[in-house]
Amino acid sequence: MIYTVGGTKGGSGKTTFSVNLAVTLSHIGHDVLLDDADDQGTATDFTDMRSESRGGDVGYTAVQLLGKAVGPQVQKLASKYQDIVIDVGGRDTNAQRMALLVSDVFVCPFKPRSYDMWTIEKVVEVIGEVKTINQDLQSYAFLNMTDPRGSDNAEAAEQLAEFGELLYADAPIGHRKAFANAGAYGQGIIEYKPKDAKAIAEFLALVSKVTDLKASVINQITGNSVPAA
Amino acid sequence: MPITKPKKKRREINFADRSVQEITRKGGEVSRAAVNNSSDRPKSIQLRLYDDQIAEIDILLAQRTGRHKMSRHAWIVQAIEEKLEREQQGVENAG
Numbered sequence: 001m002i003y004t005v006g007g008t009k010g011g012s013g014k015t016t017f018s019v020n021l022a023v024t025l026s027h028i029g030h031d032v033l034l035d036d037a038d039d040q041g042t043a044t045d046f047t048d049m050r051s052e053s054r055g056g057d058v059g060y061t062a063v064q065l066l067g068k069a070v071g072p073q074v075q076k077l078a079s080k081y082q083d084i085v086i087d088v089g090g091r092d093t094n095a096q097r098m099a100l101l102v103s104d105v106f107v108c109p110f111k112p113r114s115y116d117m118w119t120i121e122k123v124v125e126v127i128g129e130v131k132t133i134n135q136d137l138q139s140y141a142f143l144n145m146t147d148p149r150g151s152d153n154a155e156a157a158e159q160l161a162e163f164g165e166l167l168y169a170d171a172p173i174g175h176r177k178a179f180a181n182a183g184a185y186g187q188g189i190i191e192y193k194p195k196d197a198k199a200i201a202e203f204l205a206l207v208s209k210v211t212d213l214k215a216s217v218i219n220q221i222t223g224n225s226v227p228a229a
Numbered sequence: 230m231p232i233t234k235p236k237k238k239r240r241e242i243n244f245a246d247r248s249v250q251e252i253t254r255k256g257g258e259v260s261r262a263a264v265n266n267s268s269d270r271p272k273s274i275q276l277r278l279y280d281d282q283i284a285e286i287d288i289l290l291a292q293r294t295g296r297h298k299m300s301r302h303a304w305i306v307q308a309i310e311e312k313l314e315r316e317q318q319g320v321e322n323a324g
Contacts, residue, residue: 068253072244079239094256101242101249129252133242 001212002074002084004099005107008126009119010090012109013144015042016179017206018087021107023188024207026059028217030082034062037070037099038089050186058186071098078102092126100130106137107210108166109144109173112156120163127165139165140210143172171206174198276305 005018015038022034036043047062061081065073074084086103088096100106108123110116120141127139141160146153153172161168178196182189189196189203208215242249286301293299299307 067258071242071249071253075239075242075244092256094253094258097253097256101252126256129255133249133252134240136240 001082001105002078002086002103003105003107003211004086004088004096004103005109006086006088006096006099007090007108007110007119008092008122009110009116012090012111012116013173013179014038014090014109015040015046015087016183017107017109017144018085019043019046019183020179020188020190020203021207021211022060022083022085024190024204024218025083025085025211027188027190028213031080032060033077033081033084034060035070035074035084035086035099036062036064037066037086037095039066040089043087046183046186048186049184053186067093067095068098070095071101074099075102092122097126097130100126100137101134103134103137105210106139107169108139108141110141110156110160111145112143112147112152117156117159120159120166124163124166131165139167140169141166142169142206142210145175146172148174169206169209171202171209173202173206176202179203 003021005014005021007014018034022032025032034043034047036047041064044062044064047058050058070086070088074086078084086099088099106127110120123141127137131137141163143153143156143160157168157170157172160166176196176199178192178199179189182192185192189199204215204218207213208218244250283301286304290299290301290304
């Protein structure tokens, strides 16, 4: 499967989800390629940190294919890897469009904030254009860094559920510091100690919604409890 | 009887196709510096100066001694950098 994690708004948690997805898929035993197609290079920084702390064994292959190279290169590499995760920047770039043309799944995080929610229509527009070529693309939106209380989460979820081309994956992830702490050590949330059970459960619940992995498989391998879909 | 679901053949995208190019062209470029870190290379430009100006520069250069000695080229580059710094400070102060 080829996953693109993108959107048109920065700071929504794309790289955090990308690296955690790559780490989780590698734990499940998949041969994973992580493409850092974001010119900020944060996924590459994560991999560098991970490589240092794990003696070079990061568990996946990392590359930095940018711009228009993303499409043809990923297409060539598709047969060599079980999963490819492409982290694109938070803008409507040709890299993101190229990635979507060759992807099976598009995952788009949204923070429950007005500036973030205002970008939904642009994202849906890009999906519509890409789907004229790549009709099989499955697109998911999820709420990231949600508030512990208040009505913003529910309002944002309602807005995300309005668009047919962008399915709302009802598995929100709270504003949890453990993701940033884990990332600082080059670790995925499922690896980080002290374990944040809530963060892990939320993340894996989302993984089970946007991948073709069954909750039982994720639970068996990661030792965590994801509710069955 | 085969029990494994046959793997779905991946659809090949023809990137030379006009419709594909139209879709990707609508997306912005990533910054050039990120695509190629080596793009910030010196470029040659033609600089036209009067003889008097060159002479003035050379006189100033000749007065320099020790570690302050530099080539005419280095002096001009330094002058440009100083002007850039001044103008940028002016913009910041105005903002």
